[in-house]
Amino acid sequence: MSKSLKVVIACGGTGGHLFPGIAVAETLKARGHDVMLLISKKSVDREASAKYGDLRFETVEAVAKPKTLSPRMIPFLWRLWKTAGTCKRLLKQYQADVVLGMGGFTSLPPVYAGHRLGLKTFVHDSNARPGRANILTSRFCTRVFLGVKEGKPFFTNRDTVVTGTPVRAEMVNLPSRAEGAAAFGLDPSRPVLLVMGGSQGAKRLNDLAAESSSKLPAGIQVLHIAGTLDFDRVKATVAGREGYVVVGFCDKMALAYAASDLILARSGASSLTEVAHAGLPSILVPFPYSADDHQIRNAEVFSNAGAAELVHERDLDAGKLANLASGILNDLQTRERMAQAARALDTPDASARICDAIEATLH
Numbered sequence: 556m557s558k559s560l561k562v563v564i565a566c567g568g569t570g571g572h573l574f575p576g577i578a579v580a581e582t583l584k585a586r587g588h589d590v591m592l593l594i595s596k597k598s599v600d601r602e603a604s605a606k607y608g609d610l611r612f613e614t615v616e617a618v619a620k621p622k623t624l625s626p627r628m629i630p631f632l633w634r635l636w637k638t639a640g641t642c643k644r645l646l647k648q649y650q651a652d653v654v655l656g657m658g659g660f661t662s663l664p665p666v667y668a669g670h671r672l673g674l675k676t677f678v679h680d681s682n683a684r685p686g687r688a689n690i691l692t693s694r695f696c697t698r699v700f701l702g703v704k705e706g707k708p709f710f711t712n713r714d715t716v717v718t719g720t721p722v723r724a725e726m727v728n729l730p731s732r733a734e735g736a737a738a739f740g741l742d743p744s745r746p747v748l749l750v751m752g753g754s755q756g757a758k759r760l761n762d763l764a765a766e767s768s769s770k771l772p773a774g775i776q777v778l779h780i781a782g783t784l785d786f787d788r789v790k791a792t793v794a795g796r797e798g799y800v801v802v803g804f805c806d807k808m809a810l811a812y813a814a815s816d817l818i819l820a821r822s823g824a825s826s827l828t829e830v831a832h833a834g835l836p837s838i839l840v841p842f843p844y845s846a847d848d849h850q851i852r853n854a855e856v857f858s859n860a861g862a863a864e865l866v867h868e869r870d871l872d873a874g875k876l877a878n879l880a881s882g883i884l885n886d887l888q889t890r891e892r893m894a895q896a897a898r899a900l901d902t903p904d905a906s907a908r909i910c911d912a913i914e915a916t917l918h
């Protein structure tokens with residue numbers, strides 16, 4: 556076997572960074588390497604990492620960028636500098652060989668620290684419109700990994716490779732529909748609409764889905780992942796509606812996908828990667844305020860491929876949503892065509908490709 560490496564993966568701040576980081580960590584560990592994951596102290600990171608007790612997590616300060624001309628810019632730059640110092644100490648103590656950032660400003664200090672220490676450094680960007688933090692971080696990287704080819708033009712003069720976005724080991728072989736339905740108390744013989752708003756929920760999407768529930772044909776079931784903060788409110792809105800299951804934070808996403816026939820979601824890159832992997836048709840309602848409209852660009856990749864219906868939130872109401880969802884669920888041909896198009900976007904070996912590329916630069 557080749558030399559065992561010590562790899563630090565910075566993946567804090569949101570599920571869209573954390574879960575692909577966990578996926579790479581699982582593959583690296585299976586190959587005999589040692590991994591330390593850096594996350595933030597935010598509750599979303601604590602909640603999302605809770606079930607991965609066999610991985611080593613360390614927390615560093617989350618650094619979120621304010622608007623460029625905001626007076627909060629100076630404290631931000633100071634925190635960035637201070638966190639880079641903390642990361643440098645952590646990397647030295649751990650004797651890291653490699654630093655991989657999974658995106659966002661939380662990746663910048665550890666990657667910069669790794670670069671200053673002369674380590675091999677990488678950043679992964681999963682979006683069709685890459686984030687500004689990643690474009691900046693890429694200046695300190697040996698190589699840039701991309702979730703989709705649409706991201707490539709944003710990294711001029713950088714060594715980029717399209718790897719896809721990794722999915723966690725538990726998603727690789729999805730459970731059966733019957734197991735999925737049983738896990739949420741659903742009837743496997745009736746169609747299921749899975750509603751999910753990303754790792755931190757989505758209030759407006761939650762409202763639209765809950766309001767449309769009374770307009771959906773009675774046979775259709777809904778599995779609604781509302782997010783921890785919105786759980787009570789959504790549950791109260793749909794109280795008494797038969798076949799409507801509400802979950803706060805879901806720590807069994809593989810079972811949720813396995814139980815479902817159609818997805819209603821925002822268009823965060825990790826969610827979309829999983830939807831492609833599960834081969835499910837989707838209705839995508841991009842978050843209208845996502846940075847540089849990256850969620851719209853992500854959704855366009857799916858709608859252009861025929862895998863999803865892209866609907867802007869401003870054009871949607873509960874009635875339209877119910878019609879759209881029941882139209883797709885009742886049309887088996889459309890469902891199968893969209894499902895096939897989704898499967899064609901799957902990149903099941905993303906984690907392996909990233910690990911191969913890391914190993915290749917060190918051996």
Ligand SMILES: CC(=O)N[C@H]1[C@@H](OP(=O)(O)OP(=O)(O)OC[C@H]2O[C@@H](n3ccc(=O)[nH]c3=O)[C@H](O)[C@@H]2O)O[C@H](CO)[C@@H](O)[C@@H]1O
Binds near residue numbers: 804808823
């Ligand atoms: C609002 C916003 O700007 N979100 C961004 C954030 O992702 P954000 O974390 O919002 O969302 P993503 O869709 O990328 O990922 C969500 C992840 O959380 C998991 N999950 C979700 C809910 C739950 O209850 N349980 C659970 O495990 C999903 O399975 C998925 O793996 O970073 C992504 C990657 O840069 C971007 O594409 C998103 O646009």
